[in-house]
Amino acid sequence: MRPCPVPLIRRTEDGIRFDHAVRKGELRRVRSGVYTPADGWDRLPPWDRYLARVHAFALKSSQAVLTHESAAALWALPLVGAQPHIHAIAPRSGDARLTGDVQWHHLVDSVEVVTTPGATVTAPADTVVNLARCRHPAVARVAADALLRIGDCSPDLLMHTNEARHSKRGRAAARWPLSTATPVPESAFETLSLLAIEWLGFEVPELQVSIRGADGTDYRVDCFWRSSGIVGEADGRSKYVMNEQPPEHAVWEEKLREDALRRNVAGFARWTWHALRYPAKLQEILRAAGVPEVRAPQWELLRTLAAIL
Numbered sequence: 001m002r003p004c005p006v007p008l009i010r011r012t013e014d015g016i017r018f019d020h021a022v023r024k025g026e027l028r029r030v031r032s033g034v035y036t037p038a039d040g041w042d043r044l045p046p047w048d049r050y051l052a053r054v055h056a057f058a059l060k061s062s063q064a065v066l067t068h069e070s071a072a073a074l075w076a077l078p079l080v081g082a083q084p085h086i087h088a089i090a091p092r093s094g095d096a097r098l099t100g101d102v103q104w105h106h107l108v109d110s111v112e113v114v115t116t117p118g119a120t121v122t123a124p125a126d127t128v129v130n131l132a133r134c135r136h137p138a139v140a141r142v143a144a145d146a147l148l149r150i151g152d153c154s155p156d157l158l159m160h161t162n163e164a165r166h167s168k169r170g171r172a173a174a175r176w177p178l179s180t181a182t183p184v185p186e187s188a189f190e191t192l193s194l195l196a197i198e199w200l201g202f203e204v205p206e207l208q209v210s211i212r213g214a215d216g217t218d219y220r221v222d223c224f225w226r227s228s229g230i231v232g233e234a235d236g237r238s239k240y241v242m243n244e245q246p247p248e249h250a251v252w253e254e255k256l257r258e259d260a261l262r263r264n265v266a267g268f269a270r271w272t273w274h275a276l277r278y279p280a281k282l283q284e285i286l287r288a289a290g291v292p293e294v295r296a297p298q299w300e301l302l303r304t305l306a307a308i309l
Contacts, residue, residue, distance in 0.1 A: 001116055002076045004055035005048040006040040030056040031101075047073070050083040057086045057102065058119035065089040065113055065120050067105055068134075071127040074119060076150065077143040078188035080136070081308040089122075105130075108167040124151055125161045129178070132162065133170025137177045138195050138305050142188045144181035155181050184208055189273065190222055192305070193234040196276055197223075199302050200283050201295040205232055213260030221261070229266035230289050233258075266290065277309050 011018050011033040018035060021027040028041040034056040044052065054070045068087035069079055085103040090096040096106035107130075112123035122130065124147055132140035147153050158178040162171060184207040185191040198204050205223035211231060213219050223232030262268050269289035275282035279302040287293070 001074050001114075001118070001121070002051060003118070004052055005044055006036040006052050008052070008056055008059055009035045010059065011035070031060065034059055046082070047079060050079070053101075054086060055118065057088075061088070063120070065122065067107075067111075067122045067127065068103075068130050071121045072131065072143050074121050075124050075127060075147070077124075077127070077146045080139045080142055080188065080192070108169075109165040125153055125157055128158060129161045129165075129174060132158075132174035132177050136304060136308055137173070137301070138192060139308070140174065140177035141181060141195060142191045144177055145183065145185050145191045146188070148181055148183035149185075155179055182207075187234075189276075190234050192276055192309075193222070193232075193271070196279055196282055196302065196305065197232075197286065197291075199298040199305070200279060200286070201293050201297045202286050203227065203292045203294050205291075211261060212264060213257070214263035215260040217260060219257055219261055223269075225291055228290055228292055230269065230291055231261055231265050231267070232269045232286070232289070232291070233271075235270050235272050273309070277306050279303075279306060 008030065009016065009027070018027065022029060022035070025038055027035040028038050030036050030041075030052055036052065041049070041052070051073045054066065054073050057070075058064070058066065065088060066074060066086075067089050069083055069085075070087040072079055073083075085098070085101055087103050087105060090104035090106050093106045096104050098104075111126040111130075114121055114123050121127070128140065128143045128147055131143050144155075144158060147158075148155070155178060158181065159175070162174045162178055165171065185194060186208065190207070194204070194207070203225055205225050207223060208220055209224040209226075210218045210220050211224065221231045222234045224230070225232070258268065258270075267289040269285050269291065271282055271285050275285060279299075283297070
């Protein structure tokens with residue numbers, strides 16, 4: 001379970017003039033009565049700010065059971081899109097409502113709950129099933145793929161958890177993302193790329209394949225369409241900031257790698273997050289590379305995917 005990325009300070013602690021420190025910009029208010037030093041908070045990316053908000057809620061509401069996206073954040077499962085709400089299980093069915101930034105959920109079935117020193121949270125498999133039953137299938141696949149990659153889980157366990165519940169609400173919708181989940185994608189970006197490729201009607205590629213370059217080096221590529229000899233790379237920014245090397249060095253190394261691969265394959269496609277937000281752009285990139293189209297695009301799924309990214 002992921003720890004809070006910044007220290008949290010409760011207002012009950014003595015010796016700090018909280019309002020004065022907030023006005024001076026020394027503290028940031030995470031939620032009512034919970035603060036954190038401004039310098040650490042200001043450096044956090046959006047997903048870690050959400051994680052800190054979840055921890056702050058758990059600090060003040062230790063009896064609450066966190067679920068859905070809030071549980072996923074604690075289990076280090078990647079989330080898709082903005083996260084305005086904390087999610088927790090309502091003590092009673094009538095309490096299932098939005099209160100401030102907390103969305104209380106009523107679950108008909110009992111779920112496995114894990115209690116830690118910092119929070120009480122739905123178990124990983126139940127967390128993913130909750131998402132699969134009521135969120136966009138891409139949200140569920142990203143979480144499910146990550147759980148298979150980092151946890152002691154399988155598609156069969158996810159499917160059993162879904163089918164064993166008495167409530168039928170969302171059961172059918174959950175079956176596709178749970179049954180197709182795979183641990184092979186190395187990031188949420190790769191999972192989303194795989195879904196977009198499939199929904200655009202292109203042949204589904206093999207993932208994380210080793211290809212021999214013209215320089216004799218074996219390179220692992222994100223996607224490979226073996227039938228047509230085409231390589232595809234989901235070009236996330238992280239590959240240019242790895243190993244503490246200067247970005248310009250990483251860009252040069254990537255260029256040499258691509259040149260070596262291009263000389264030994266029939267085609268090469270590279271795309272960024274921008275292409276997922278505008279699926280017609282990804283379609284253009286894959287067509288230009290010669291990736292086979294085997295079915296009609298599912299534009300409604302693609303439009304809704306773009307809307308949440």
